[in-house]
Amino acid sequence: MAKSALWWQHDALKWLVLALCTLLSGYLVVLMYVQGEYLFAILTLVLLSVGLAIFAQRRASAWRYVYPGLAGMGLFVLFPLACTIAIAFTNYSSTNQLTFERAQQVLMDRQFQAGAGYNFTLYPQGNQWILALNEADNSLLVSAPFSFDTKSEQTLTLSKSETPPDGEKAMLRVVTQNRQALSLLTAVLPDGSKVRMSSLRQFSGTQPLYTLAENGTLTDKQTGVVWWPNDDSGFYQTKDAARQWTTDKLSPGYTVTVGWKNFLRVMTDEGIKKPFMAIFVWTVVFSAITVFLTVAVGMVLACLMQWESLKGRAVYRLLLILPYAVPAFISILIFKGLFNQSFGEINVMLHNLFGLKPAWFSDPTLARSMLIIVNTWLGYPYMMILCMGLLKAIPDDLYEASAMDGATPMQNFFRITLPLLIKPLTPLMIASFAFNFNNFVLIQLLTNGGPDRLGTTTPAGYTDLLVSYTWRIAFEGGGGQDFGLAAAIATLIFLLVGGLAILNLKATRMKIQ
Structure with missing residues (x-):
């Protein structure tokens, strides 16, 4: 009986939780549908139905552990990807939303103004207000008291009055604060004509x-x-x-469907094609150089930290790991100040030593060099930590045998250390390459893509990566934010990164085998 009671309680609790989740999700679906978000409503309804089917049936218990991950991937990865690809085939932009x-x-x-205009005044009447219109003969047309609290259309019937309502006239600040409510008012004059608010000081007759x-x-x-x-x-x-x-x-x-027009623009419009290809090459070069330098610097420093004759290794290790502990955006903003051409500490030092003041932000080559320097600084601690852990796994017998053969430290590094570190580091290097391929934060905070390229149809800079170039098209376009073109380029980036990842994985598999 005790086991039966426990089973019943557990089953009742499960159904109670499912019922609450269903009610909440159903309420969200209704809200999305009412707001016109039909795709989100349909997707939520599908995920909810599948989830209920899985969690309600004991035969599908194995899927209960997999479904949350699959649902999250569908909601936060596949659905945004599908929406991006769909937008790429439309003219969706700031002017076509x-x-x-x-x-x-x-x-x-x-509306347009059709008829005479009337200056208006508001008079307080307790918690309500009275609308008064001034006619050409200085007579007044006064309404009954009304409230600003209502959010719907209101119709006020005005009548002639010899004296103004009691109370002080409302200041312009009151009219400004309640402008939306006043725009919903329709005032009916004694002759039957209707007027609406046309400015902050007037009501006038309007027509569509x-x-x-x-x-x-x-x-x-x-x-x-x-x-x-x-x-x-x-x-x-x-x-x-x-x-x-x-x-x-x-x-x-x-919004209309334009087919492959956005993709064809990337391939045929010289104002887009030329910067796109140049930015693509620079993105690949930037990612490859960054991976090479971060791995090289991190590996060398890790080997130095393993050198037993080095005194104060703990202090050096702490100092070298500090860049990894500081948030990246803070480090980037600090470097932006250090590289300032007029008062940055780096240029001050170079000017005092060599009489040089490099234009880090206006010269394309120097701007790209600055990006690589800063990104290497941000990335080497991670590689150093990984290499320090991997070095612990290399047997000391290999180094003892090489010492007996008279090998030098450089020979030990290139014949033993490097080959044994590269294989386990290769997947991480591929991940680092993919990350730097879309390193938007570094570009946005340090150079904002500048210096800008001239003669382009879309905003583009010499330090832009494909991801920042896409962002600038979407949000900085001079002729309007072109989300359709940006989505097309984002789709191409997805295909390029996916293709490069597949090639890297195949190359890695061949090396491992």
């Missing part, structure tokens, strides 16, 4: 700026110009006498 229906509705909501025709065109009421939806560009545009598209556009635009 909305759907066609939403962009059309934004344009239809635009555009009328929507059955064929989807918009007609400007003020000018009579007809705007046509162009599904190639994602904008409402006008047509000339020959029925060809003009360059006039209405913002905001809407």
